Amino acid sequence: xxxxxxxxxxxxxxxxxxxxxxxxxxxxxxxxxxxxxxxxxxxxxxxxxxxxxxxxxxxxxxxxxxxxxxxxxxxxxxxxxxxxxxxxxxxxxxxxxxxxxxxxxxxxxxxxxxxxxxxxxxxxxxxxxxxxxxxxxxxxxxxxxxxxxxxxxxxxxxxxxxxxxxxxxxxxxxxxxxxxxxxxxxxxxxxxxxxxxxxxxxxxxxxxxxxxxxxxxxxxxxxxxxxxxxxxxxxxxxxxxxxxxxxxxxxxxxxxxxxxxxxxxxxxxxxxxxxxxxxxxxxxxxxxxxxxxxxxxxxxxxxxxxxxxxxxxxxxxxxxxxxxxxxxxxxxxxxxxxxxxxxxxxxxxxxxxxxxxxxxx
Numbered sequence: 600x601x602x603x604x605x606x607x608x609x610x611x612x613x614x615x616x617x618x619x620x621x622x623x624x625x626x627x628x629x630x631x632x633x634x635x636x637x638x639x640x641x642x643x644x645x646x647x648x649x650x651x652x653x654x655x656x657x658x659x660x661x662x663x664x665x666x667x668x669x670x671x672x673x674x675x676x677x678x679x680x681x682x683x684x685x686x687x688x689x690x691x692x693x694x695x696x697x698x699x700x701x702x703x704x705x706x707x708x709x710x711x712x713x714x715x716x717x718x719x720x721x722x723x724x725x726x727x728x729x730x731x732x733x734x735x736x737x738x739x740x741x742x743x744x745x746x747x748x749x750x751x752x753x754x755x756x757x758x759x760x761x762x763x764x765x766x767x768x769x770x771x772x773x774x775x776x777x778x779x780x781x782x783x784x785x786x787x788x789x790x791x792x793x794x795x796x797x798x799x800x801x802x803x804x805x806x807x808x809x810x811x812x813x814x815x816x817x818x819x820x821x822x823x824x825x826x827x828x829x830x831x832x833x834x835x836x837x838x839x840x841x842x843x844x845x846x847x848x849x850x851x852x853x854x855x856x857x858x859x860x861x862x863x864x865x866x867x868x869x870x871x872x873x874x875x876x877x878x879x880x881x882x883x884x885x886x887x888x889x890x891x892x893x894x895x896x897x898x899x900x901x902x903x904x905x906x907x908x909x910x911x912x913x914x915x916x917x918x919x920x921x922x923x924x925x926x927x928x929x930x931x932x933x934x935x936x937x938x939x940x941x942x943x944x945x946x947x948x949x950x951x952x953x954x955x956x957x958x959x960x
Contacts, residue, residue, distance in 0.1 A: 620860065620876060620910055622934055626837045627906035627918060629656045631664060633931035635924035638726040640693030643814070644671050645922035646844050646901035647700040647948065651709075651788060653842045653905070654950065660786055668717025668725075669710045669766060669779065672759055673703050678816055679738055679755050687742035691735055693727055694814035697844040697901060697948040698795050702817065705790040708779030714770040717763045730762040794954065797821040797946040798829045800888045810946060812898040821946055826884055828958055829947065830940065833904065833917070836953025843904040844948040845919065848896045853939060859927030861919070861935035863942055876910045882941035890942060898945050908934060 631652040636645050644667040655663050674695050682691040717725065734755060741751045769776055777785065802808040807820040824832075833843050848854075853862040858873040865878045880886075890896040906918035917940055919933040927933065951959075 619874060620934070622908045622910055622916065624906060624908045624918065627908075628837065628840060628842050629653060630842065630903060630905050630920055631662065633920065633925045634667070634922050635725075636667075636922045637724050637924075638728060639671075640727070641667065641671050641695075641725075642922055643695045643697060643846075643901045644668070644674075644700055646846075646903045646920075647697040649903040649920060649922075650697070650842055650844045650948065651704075653903070654788075655786060657840055658787070663786070664712040666710045666712045666715045666717065668763060669715045670700050670703050670707075671717065672763055672766060673707050674699055675734065675759060676752065676755065677703065679734065679752070681816055682738050683742055683747070683751065687739060690813055690816045691738060692814070693731055694898075695816070696795075696812075696814055696819060696846065696946075698793075698819040699817055701790045701793050701948070702819075704783055704788055708781070708783040709786070709788070710767070710770060710779050710782060711772060714772075715764070715766055719762070719764050727762070730758065733762075734758055792951050793948055794951050795819065795821045795946055795948050796829055796832060797823055798826040798884070798887065798944070799823065799891055800884060801892070812945065814898055824958065826882075826887055826941055826944075829944065830937075832949060832954050832958060833940075833947060834907070835955045836949045837904075837907060839953050841950050841953035843953075844901060845904045845917075845944065846898060846901045846946040846948075847940075848898070848943040848945065849900045850897065851939070851943065854943075855927075856921055856923055856933060857927055859929040859933050861933055861939045861943075863936060863938040876912050876914060879914070879936055879938040880942070882938055887942055891945075896943055896945065902933070904935075904947075910934075 631649055634645050636642055648665050648667045652663060652665055678691050682689045737754060737758060769778055797810055802823050804823050804825055807822050809815065809818045810821045836843055852867045853864055855873055860873050863880045864872060865880055869877065902922065903920040904917050905920050908916045908918055910916065915937040916934040919935050921931055921933055923931065925931040
């Protein structure tokens with residue numbers, strides 16, 4: 600009888616084990632620690648700064664913690680100029696894209712997190728809601744002026760000073776004095792080395808086009824390629840030791856940051872969605888296009904793609920570093936299935952050396 604019960608107990612735990620996601624990492628590249636964007640829409644900065652930090656590690660510069668908010672602040676000013684020059688008929692919000700961060704590094708440089716946190720003294724939580732509303736109201740008033748004063752940008756800067764603190768013109772690192780520009784030069788960050796790719800059929804493949812999403816305020820161009828080629832770029836980059844900035848949709852029922860899972864199930868309403876691997880959709884280029892054109896796929900969130908893994912059934916996943924703090928069983932990381940990636944990726948950014956030779960544009 601004891602043997603019988605032992606067998607039952609063993610079978611119970613064996614079946615329970617089969618019912619849980621079990622991931623085996625195939626590639627997991629170095630990246631900085633999990634951060635938290637908190638109550639801001641600045642995922643684009645956290646994701647792309649994380650990419651640059653991994654690049655610095657790859658290039659032998661060490662573990663450097665760069666300031667996300669230094670770039671965010673400069674992007675706010677850039678967006679404000681675009682908004683005013685277009686007389687209030689443009690996007691002004693917290694969102695942006697990876698290419699904007701790269702462009703801003705080229706324009707204003709970077710600083711370490713220790714030099715500029717974007718928090719005022721005594722604060723520990725990022726919250727840009729009130730600041731965004733204040734800046735938007737200020738800009739709307741300015742845009743109605745019959746003749747612009749050159750002082751308006753100073754007024755915007757003053758608002759950001761109140762909420763984020765002022766940016767230092769110079770700072771010291773290891774006994775050396777830098778400006779943000781000279782620090783970027785010291786780190787040898789080459790903005791021209793990073794390329795943006797997307798995959799949609801309303802523009803020709805093999806050409807660049809301005810991706811029609813609200814956060815593309817700067818009208819950045821993306822190289823348009825088939826989704827299989829886009830996946831090949833990611834896979835090749837990872838094999839070469841290069842991580843990828845990922846931009847896509849996280850509004851699907853199969854996406855859960857809390858569970859650390861992003862899947863595209865054929866049965867999205869099943870009760871064991873996040874506890875048991877199941878059958879997933881096979882995604883075509885036409886499926887992607889239909890979802891994008893119907894707003895089912897939208898530009899929701901940017902994250903940092905750092906590796907690949909498989910579950911116990913052999914299904915492929917991408918390992919994603921999120922910027923919502925160390926939540927989920929995977930402490931802030933998400934396992935995104937290949938099907939989810941194929942359907943819900945809006946765009947990627949990658950170092951050009953990670954692109955296979957046959958896909959170089």
